[in-house]
Amino acid sequence: MLTVLNRTTNDIYTQKSKMKNTLPINENTHCKSCILKSTASGTLNDIELNEMGNNCTEMQFATGDNIIEEGSKNIHVAYIKSGLVKIHVDGSVRKIIMKIVKAPAYLCLPGAFGDKVNNFSVTAIESTTVCLINLATFKNFILYNGDFAYQIILDISKSELLNLHTLINNTQKENPGRIASVILFFFEYIYNNASFILPLSRQDLADLTGITRESASRILSAFVKQKILQIEGRKIVVLNEPGLREISEN
Amino acid sequence: MLTVLNRTTNDIYTQKSKMKNTLPINENTHCKSCILKSTASGTLNDIELNEMGNNCTEMQFATGDNIIEEGSKNIHVAYIKSGLVKIHVDGSVRKIIMKIVKAPAYLCLPGAFGDKVNNFSVTAIESTTVCLINLATFKNFILYNGDFAYQIILDISKSELLNLHTLINNTQKENPGRIASVILFFFEYIYNNASFILPLSRQDLADLTGITRESASRILSAFVKQKILQIEGRKIVVLNEPGLREISEN
DNA sequence: CGACTGCTTGATGTTGCTCAACGTGCGTGG
């Protein structure tokens, strides 16, 4: 059963392996010695960790690679050990980027349990390492290890409170405020540095904030004119953080 | 410990009992015989149900009564047995109604576990019966009953997938589409009837869709002119459902 | 009766989308 599952996992990813750089690193991962364990996995004992190792595939994705495809069957829980991804829905007319998630984190846990198929696509926006854990194995840990279950609930809860901010950001603010918030998010939360390379195109930035590409571009230009930002392609330097913060709060 | 908790619960609600009609119905609720149990509670055995009964207060709220106040300390899990509520955040400038929740349902589970204080206010918009369950008791069920934990995770997951629709509704649609979606929501999901009394003011409708009171009013008037709706105060009759659906899909 | 709340409608200004033009870099195929 375990090996079969592992093979299934591989099959899926070898079938569509026109992707470059997308290779399983380790089919029988040694979760026991993993130093990037989630808080939840920290509650597992050696036997459970061994079982997790037997039912988990670690994979490496390059920038732009598709990690999870919307509509595909839901047989894993994805945990990102390192890297950065975007979670998005690609509608016919417009795309929406739901959020940017940095490692370490579980991806779309509510999606994994709420539905049989994936509700979102996930794409790497930096080089990213992912553990794909067999959903049945994961469910067993929830059923038989209360501490694990509790940590998972905490994890989902916290991530949902963050979603609230996205919703407020995208419904209550004018466009410059939305862009400012996203810039601050990367500054403070992702890179913790006033100077960084934005891992998103202008189109992505627009999809993340629910505005058009043109508006996003114009707003960035305006920020440069106001000496709030310095921009060179995707390289951004925040020159006036208080100013940016004021705009983000509208 | 159990009785102390129960007394604490009561204290909170007697202190602020300028509210009319807000009375604990039953301090030692007989959860065992409750026919409105949640799926999660269905996994509890008699001993656990008895413990839940000892740590849970059932209360009745009238329309307009505040059930949970934003910023208050988080010591219960709220479960609505019957009725209808709005979950909202009252900002200084604007209010946001996050969503409308009908019984039976747990309220803001992610809020209960993700933070020490409540992130939202909850207000009854129809006569509503609520069970307030001691948070520590609830946590124990998660820790020691895997089936319960799993059901709670399913519950949170499904509710979060619904939140996605809210987000899409409020970011991807123009104002008439948002209003149309809300009308359809009450028609199909809440009342299952083309004719109903909207339990929201125009202001609430605006806060729920992220638009202004005036716009909401104008859009409703337009729908009447187009013979899509018939409106008399808060009474709404859907005359042209396909038309409404088309607008809601933009 | 006046004060107040909830609702509606009109006039006006602003925001931001759409359309369009133009430039750039990249990959593909002749």
Place this chain on the structure above:
DNA sequence: CCACGCACGTTGAGCAACATCAAGCAGTCG
């Protein structure tokens, strides 16, 4: 190799959608 299509980025002009401001109306409560 160049020509071409294509995604990305920037900027301008015009227009539709909305918010804001303002006025007025009906119902309610003290």
